[in-house]
Amino acid sequence: MIWNAFLLAVRQIWRNPMRSLLTVLGVVIGVAAVITMVTIGNGASEAIRSEIESFGNNQLMLRPGMRLGPGQRIGAPSFKMEDVTALQTQLAGVVAVAPQVSKSVTLVANGRNWQTSITGTTSSYFTIDNRTFADGRSFEEAEEMAGSAVCVIGSSIANELFGRTDGVVGELIRTGGFSCRVIGLLATKGSAAMGGDQDDVVIMPVKTVQRRLIGDTRVSSLLILMDGNSDRERLKQAVKDLMRERRSLSAGDDDNFQIMDTAEIAEKVASTTGIMTTLLAAVAGVSLLVGGIGIMNIMLVSVTERTREIGIRLAIGALGREVLMQFLIEALMLGCLGGLLGMAVAFGASYVFCAWMEVPFAFDPFINLLAFTVSALTGIVFGFFPARRAARLDPIEAVRHE
Numbered sequence: 001m002i003w004n005a006f007l008l009a010v011r012q013i014w015r016n017p018m019r020s021l022l023t024v025l026g027v028v029i030g031v032a033a034v035i036t037m038v039t040i041g042n043g044a045s046e047a048i049r050s051e052i053e054s055f056g057n058n059q060l061m062l063r064p065g066m067r068l069g070p071g072q073r074i075g076a077p078s079f080k081m082e083d084v085t086a087l088q089t090q091l092a093g094v095v096a097v098a099p100q101v102s103k104s105v106t107l108v109a110n111g112r113n114w115q116t117s118i119t120g121t122t123s124s125y126f127t128i129d130n131r132t133f134a135d136g137r138s139f140e141e142a143e144e145m146a147g148s149a150v151c152v153i154g155s156s157i158a159n160e161l162f163g164r165t166d167g168v169v170g171e172l173i174r175t176g177g178f179s180c181r182v183i184g185l186l187a188t189k190g191s192a193a194m195g196g197d198q199d200d201v202v203i204m205p206v207k208t209v210q211r212r213l214i215g216d217t218r219v220s221s222l223l224i225l226m227d228g229n230s231d232r233e234r235l236k237q238a239v240k241d242l243m244r245e246r247r248s249l250s251a252g253d254d255d256n257f258q259i260m261d262t263a264e265i266a267e268k269v270a271s272t273t274g275i276m277t278t279l280l281a282a283v284a285g286v287s288l289l290v291g292g293i294g295i296m297n298i299m300l301v302s303v304t305e306r307t308r309e310i311g312i313r314l315a316i317g318a319l320g321r322e323v324l325m326q327f328l329i330e331a332l333m334l335g336c337l338g339g340l341l342g343m344a345v346a347f348g349a350s351y352v353f354c355a356w357m358e359v360p361f362a363f364d365p366f367i368n369l370l371a372f373t374v375s376a377l378t379g380i381v382f383g384f385f386p387a388r389r390a391a392r393l394d395p396i397e398a399v400r401h402e
Contacts, residue, residue: 023298024338026291027378031342031371032349033284038367039350041277043359048269050360058232059128060224060239061265065258076256078218081206083246084122087222091238093230098125099206099219107202108174109161116157118175118202120209121223126152128225136169136184139205147207152184154199173202176213180204232261288374292382295334299327299386324388331383332376339375343368 064076079099087097101120106113123138125131136152143150151173158165161173165185172179189198210217226235236259243257347363354361 020298020334020337023294024291024334024341026287026294027335027338027375028291028342028345030285030287030289030291031339031375032345033287034281034371035343035346035367036349036353037280037284038277039346039361039363040353040357040359041273041280042362042364043354044357045270045273045277046362047359048273049266058226058228059262060226060236061260062222062224062239062243063258063260064220065256077247078220079222079257080219081217083219083222083243086242086246087224087239090242091235093227093235093238094224095227096124096127096225098122098128098223100125100221100223101206101209101214101219103176103209103213105175105213107157107161109171110163112161114157114160116200116202118151118204118209118213120204120206120213122206124225125203125223128223131189132187134165134185134187136182138184144205144207147205147211149178149180149208149212150183150205151180152186152203153182154186154201155188156197156199157202158185175202178212180208236261285374288378291338291375292335292378295331295379296382296386298334299331299383300389302327302330302386327386328380328383331379331386333379334383335376335379336372338379339372342375343372346371 062079064078081099084097084099087094098121102117103120104115104117106115119125122144123141126133126138133152134155138152139150142148153168153173155165158168162168162171168182168185171182173182186199186201206219224239226232240255240259244253244255247256249256346368350363351361
């Protein structure tokens with residue numbers, strides 16, 4: 001019985017191929033959208049996680065936070081250069097500490113200009129951030145102390161300003177009313193997750209940026225490299241206690257700074273990306289509902305067109321459940337057809353978008369199987385009402401139908 005119903009369903013779908021294709025179009029779009037969104041989301045999460053893990057799992061980042069004052073919200077003070085010295089000298093397990101300040105500027109050199117951000121820091125930054133040199137050198141201690149007009153640039157800056165990466169050491173770049181001499185070129189690191197350029201960087205001694213670009217001695221953030229053999233949680237607590245002491249916080253005061261490590265950042269980013277992926281997939285899943293309504297509509301039309309045929313079958317002895325089974329299988333096949341076409345479209349779309357966004361192609365078999373199953377269930381659920389209507393037709397009235 002099931003095999004005969006299957007053959008009849010195939011014959012009916014093949015009889016009107018264009019109508020069948022248009023019927024399952026909503027299911028195709030829904031399945032393709034859900035799988036594509038999930039695949040891109042998984043690829044983005046993997047790219048961000050890999051990028052964060054490339055920094056190592058032994059880094060801490062300190063940023064000024066916000067705390068509530070008596071009845072009001074006040075800004076937290078920035079860090080000081082003395083905090084860098086205290087962290088390096090007073091805590092065991094700290095390998096290096098680098099201050100960070102930044103300023104958006106326009107660079108001018110060789111008749112060209114480029115908008116970017118300058119980072120002020122120390123030579124420890126290159127160790128903490130795992131940056132190597134393709135040419136030149138890092139800052140010397142005397143240059144850091146004096147706030148000399150020297151800089152280290154990335155390959156993107158070199159290409160934009162000089163049109164090359166060879167022989168840029170020794171060139172001058174003008175910005176903010178002064179010129180700095182290029183003393184180092186960083187090795188190419190490529191694009192970051194979600195398209196950021198890790199080679200579009202200009203790094204100067206922190207005192208140079210503070211004095212010549214910002215005009216004060218504030219430090220916006222601190223990067224800490226921990227010893228890999230140290231106890232992460234204990235060291236984080238030691239950093240917290242020291243900073244509370246240096247910022248004169250009493251026992252009842254909230255922290256006015258934040259301590260983050262790479263593991264926490266990776267976890268938060270993965271969680272946020274996962275939520276966004278789920279939300280987008282849910283929105284895309286609405287197309288499956290539209291596709292199900294389309295299947296129900298066309299099945300009702302099919303029942304109306306084939307009323308006389310159904311009446312003849314019932315009159316010669318066919319059971320109502322056999323008619324019900326035939327139309328359910330037909331609706332199921334339409335749902336499965338939409339699911340298969342949607343998976344094929346999703347595979348191609350996901351591959352193209354992942355390549356364009358420069359994120360890994362993370363095609364998830366489970367999501368594909370789940371989307372296909374939902375498309376099949378959509379066909380059954382939305383095909384049940386037309387199938388039941390067909391099974392309940394009065395044979396005499398159906399045969400008389402014109």
